[in-house]
Amino acid sequence: MRKRALALSMAVMMAAGLLSGCASKTGTNDSGSGEAAATTAKTAEAENTQAETAKSLEGTTITFWHSMGGVNGEAINTLVDKFNKENTSGIQVEAQYQGSYDDAINKLKSAQIGSMGADLVQIYDIGTRFMIDSGWVIPMQDLIDKDQWDLTQVEPNIAAYYTVDNKLYSMPFNSSTPILYYNKDMFEKAGITEIPDSLPGIAKIGDDLTTKGGAGEVISLGIYGWFFEQFTCKQQANYADNGNGREAAATAVDFDKNGAGVKTLTAWKELSDKGYAPNVGRGGDAGLADFSAGKSAMTLGSTASLKQILNDVNGKFEVGTAYFPKVSENDKGGVSIGGGSLWALNNEDPAKQQAVWEFVKFLVSPESQAYWNSQTGYFPVTVAAHDEPVFKDNIAKYPQFQTAIDQLHDSTPQSAGALLSVFPEARQIVETEIENMINNNGTPEDAVSKMAESINKSIKDYNLLNN
Numbered sequence: 001m002r003k004r005a006l007a008l009s010m011a012v013m014m015a016a017g018l019l020s021g022c023a024s025k026t027g028t029n030d031s032g033s034g035e036a037a038a039t040t041a042k043t044a045e046a047e048n049t050q051a052e053t054a055k056s057l058e059g060t061t062i063t064f065w066h067s068m069g070g071v072n073g074e075a076i077n078t079l080v081d082k083f084n085k086e087n088t089s090g091i092q093v094e095a096q097y098q099g100s101y102d103d104a105i106n107k108l109k110s111a112q113i114g115s116m117g118a119d120l121v122q123i124y125d126i127g128t129r130f131m132i133d134s135g136w137v138i139p140m141q142d143l144i145d146k147d148q149w150d151l152t153q154v155e156p157n158i159a160a161y162y163t164v165d166n167k168l169y170s171m172p173f174n175s176s177t178p179i180l181y182y183n184k185d186m187f188e189k190a191g192i193t194e195i196p197d198s199l200p201g202i203a204k205i206g207d208d209l210t211t212k213g214g215a216g217e218v219i220s221l222g223i224y225g226w227f228f229e230q231f232t233c234k235q236q237a238n239y240a241d242n243g244n245g246r247e248a249a250a251t252a253v254d255f256d257k258n259g260a261g262v263k264t265l266t267a268w269k270e271l272s273d274k275g276y277a278p279n280v281g282r283g284g285d286a287g288l289a290d291f292s293a294g295k296s297a298m299t300l301g302s303t304a305s306l307k308q309i310l311n312d313v314n315g316k317f318e319v320g321t322a323y324f325p326k327v328s329e330n331d332k333g334g335v336s337i338g339g340g341s342l343w344a345l346n347n348e349d350p351a352k353q354q355a356v357w358e359f360v361k362f363l364v365s366p367e368s369q370a371y372w373n374s375q376t377g378y379f380p381v382t383v384a385a386h387d388e389p390v391f392k393d394n395i396a397k398y399p400q401f402q403t404a405i406d407q408l409h410d411s412t413p414q415s416a417g418a419l420l421s422v423f424p425e426a427r428q429i430v431e432t433e434i435e436n437m438i439n440n441n442g443t444p445e446d447a448v449s450k451m452a453e454s455i456n457k458s459i460k461d462y463n464l465l466n467n
Contacts, residue, residue, distance in 0.1 A: 058090035060355040062119040065098045075375035083362045091355045120356045124340045126423035138344040141167040143357040160413035170341035172381040176304040177335045184318040186213035186297045198326040199267035206276040209297045217296035218276035222286030223434050225427025231264040234326045236333035239418035256452035265444035272438045282431050303404035304377040321403040334411025422458040429454045
C-alpha cells in the first residue's frame with residue numbers, strides 16, 4: 001500500500017512540475033497548484049487506505065451485547081440492520097439482547113478472557129470503574145488515536161464521565177440526565193409562576209399545590225441511588241475519595257466526611273415529614289405512575305422517560321420540565337450523566353477490533369444519534385446531531401426535551417460524578433438506608449453513617465481481591 005501511495009505521489013508531483021513549467025513560460029504565477037497536488041495525493045492515499053481496510057474486513061462478523069428492550073431494542077435493531085446493509089467493508093454485526101445491565105455485566109464476569117462471547121458490549125455508567133479494572137477492554141481512546149478520529153465530535157460533558165487520566169475508555173451511546181417533571185395545570189391553578197429549583201423551594205410551595213392546585217402529592221420522589229448521587233454533584237461535593245475515584249481507585253466514600261450526604265437527607269426528610277414526599281417506592285421509575293396519573297404535582301425522572309410520560313399522560317394535563325433541583329439555594333454544581341456506553345473487548349483479533357471501531361463510528365454518527373434520540377429520548381452524544389432534520393423535528397414535537405440539553409450544557413466536566421468499583425451494591429445500600437430513615441423516622445446522620453460503613457466495607461473487600 002505504501003509503495004502504491006508513493007508511486008501515486010510521484011506521478012502527481014511530476015504533473016505538478018509540468019504545470020509549474022507551463023506557468024513560468026506563460027508568465028503566470030499558479031502558487032496554488034502545489035497545494036492542489038498535495039491535496040489530491042492525500043485524498044488518493046486516504047481512498048487507497050479505505051479500500052485496503054474494506055478488503056481486510058470483508059466477511060468479518062462481530063457480536064454486540066446490549067441491554068435495550070422494548071422500543072429502545074427496536075431502535076438498536078434498526079441501526080444494526082442499517083449498518084449491515086450499508087457498510088462497504090462487508091462487516092456483519094450480530095446484536096444480542098442480554099437482559100438488564102446487571103445481567104450483561106454478570107455474564108461478562110463469568111466469561112473467559114479471549115473468548116468472552118462478545119466483541120462490543122453496552123455497560124451502564126456505574127460499571128465503568130469495574131470495566132477499567134478488569135483488563136478485558138481495549139480503551140476506546142486507542143481506536144480513536146489510531147484512526148485520528150476527532151473526539152471533539154462528542155459532547156464534552158458526556159465524554160467526561162468515561163474519561164480517566166485523559167483517556168476515553170468507552171464510547172458514550174445512550175446518555176441521560178435526571179430532570180424535574182411538573183404538572184403545569186396544577187401550578188397554574190395554585191398561582192405558582194416560578195418553578196422551584198431546590199428541595200427547600202419545593203417545600204415552600206407544597207401547601208399551595210395541595211390546597212389550591214389540587215395535588216394529592218407535592219412530589220412523587222422515588223428512592224433512587226442515582227438521585228442521591230446527583231444531589232451530591234449539585235453541591236459540588238465528591239461522592240468518593242481519590243478525586244471521586246478518578247485520580248485513583250476509591251478507597252472510601254467521601255459524602256459522609258464532606259457533609260453532602262447529611263445535607264441531602266436532611267432536605268429529603270423535611271419533605272417527607274411534612275407529607276410532601278411520601279414513600280412511593282424504590283427506583284428511578286417509582287414516582288412516575290403517580291405523576292402521570294395526575295396525583296402528584298412533580299416527580300424526578302430520567303430525560304429518557306419523557307416520551308413514556310407524555311404517552312401515559314395522554315393530554316390529561318400539560319407536562320413541564322425543569323432542571324434537577326439543588327439541595328440548597330446556594331448550590332452551584334451541575335448534573336452527571338447516566339445511561340450506558342460501548343466497550344470494545346480485547347479478543348486479540350485485529351480484524352474484529354477494526355470492525356468494532358467501524359460500527360462504533362456508525363452508531364455515534366450525527367445521523368444515527370439523531371435517529372436514536374428521536375426514538376428513545378436519550379441524548380444525542382454527538383454535537384453535530386443537533387443539525388440533523390430528524391433531531392430538529394423531534395425538538396419541535398417535544399420542546400420539553402430542550403430542558404435536558406440546556407441542563408447538560410450548563411453543567412461542567414467537574415460534575416461528571418464518581419467512579420466506584422462497587423457502585424451497583426452501593427446504590428442498593430443508599431436506597432435501603434433512605435427508606436429506613438423515612439419509614440422508621442431515623443436521623444439523616446444515622447442513615448449516612450450506615451451507608452458509609454456498609455459501602456466502605458464493600459470497597460475494602462473489592463480492593464483486597466483485585467489488588
